[in-house]
Amino acid sequence: MTSSGYLRYVAVGDSQTEGVGDGDDVRGLRGWADRLAEQIARESPGLLYANLAVRGRLAGQVRAEQLAPALELRPDLATVVAGLNDVLRPRFDADEVAGQLEAMFAALSGQGARVATVTFPDPGRIAPSARPLAPRVIALNARIREAAGRHGVAVADSWPHPAVADPRMWSADRLHASPRGHALIAAAVAHALDLPGSDDSWTRPLAPEAVARTGLRAVGAELRWAGAFLGPWVVRRMRGRSSGDGRQAKRPTLLPVTALADGSS
Template sequence: MRPDDHAAQTFTRFVALGDSQTEGIGDPDAAGGHVGWADRLAALLAGVNPRLGYANLAVRGRRAAQIRDEQLAPALALAPDLAAVVAGMNDLIRPRFDQEAVLAEIEAMFEALTAAGAWVITFTFPDIGGVAPIVRPLSARVRAMNARIRELARRPGVVLVDFEPVTAATDRRVWADDRLHLNPLGHDLVARAVAETLGLPGADGTWRSPMPPSPRTAAEAMVAELRWAALHMVPWVARRVRGISSGNGVTAKRPLLAPMVSVAD
């Protein structure tokens, strides 16, 4: 389900909830901050309706329960007519993953926001095993989670962008070196995907097109895997063991509605 063309062109209050992907990690700006797909989408929405106000409450490292506890009430207070809820990946990658509990948190956010009159954008997850083969054992968990997200997204007022079958979403070239976050190309892909799903003028389905074949050899791919494990996977595991979150001390980058005119390349 998606808004009709009139609704899509008259959104005036867009509020994004989520974790690091929605905050924009992996897509740096020139001032030491982060852009991200939500900022990029807000710029596209503002191009259609200059009266748009945009807030981004997402904070890196947050799990689904934290997103609901910390971000839902502030989001509702902003009275959005469009909201983004992307949550669950920080839960899914942990050994003690309770799928039903995570889905209950997501469903509660969908219910509260749609009941308040907002359209809600949500996503299925790309197969992270295709991005980092060492975590391929989690692929079945991702597919199962996606199947349930599709069910939740049947709620009236929820708009689903289904990334799981899109090969470009797992192409290494749209992911940052840490393989946990999208790079600028990936955040741009997501913004274009949401714009097309919402039916924004000028948006099209090119985001689904596979990227050209990579010239990387098998030996180069193996070296890249070893380098990623040493520089990113081992430190990530060490932080989890010590109970350290990348979001400790971090607050929302755009807690209030404000204009979003453009995004620097």
């Protein structure tokens, strides 16, 4: 790293870091990590950026598949975000998931990289039917904070801030951030890293919706969501399939951030 900023940024993770919800697979995905790279590049025009994230990956898979390639790229900045797919599985062990994340924190920071991560928002605020998952998220977040503290990892702590869980920050499937949500995550990570121009504005609540969903309208929205997204997800899990089957990282090598404009991400 120079006085002007970071020179080599590598992102590892699952669908959120890949950018699902911000663009599409035809036109290309952007996502919060791309947005963060763009912000860094404004201060460090020579920034090189790689994104190794693949949708559907569990934390252990992220470690097994992405950590070694990330280390080979010798980043001076790395982001590690994973674990939400684990939360959604029937068998969930917060200690095991946090252990996978901590191993990545230790390896990357031990090689000299500045490492950043995030905690996860309250799922019940995003989708009322996801409220039973809140204790799992609370447990994982606590362990992420502890592991990050042991390795000097910057944490964008989303749980305390209602703006992060506002449904408008999430796409229709309620699993992936919307473009607005990806921008908010990028702002949160930038703030955690104390990047030039960053501040705490991402923590401020959004203005109330003009029309709130209440009563039968809210129930109808839940039923439509379950039919369009939850049902297919459950079927895929029962068949042992993942949304990331057969997929590769969208940006496996370090490239100038200007390459983001050519449709490569």
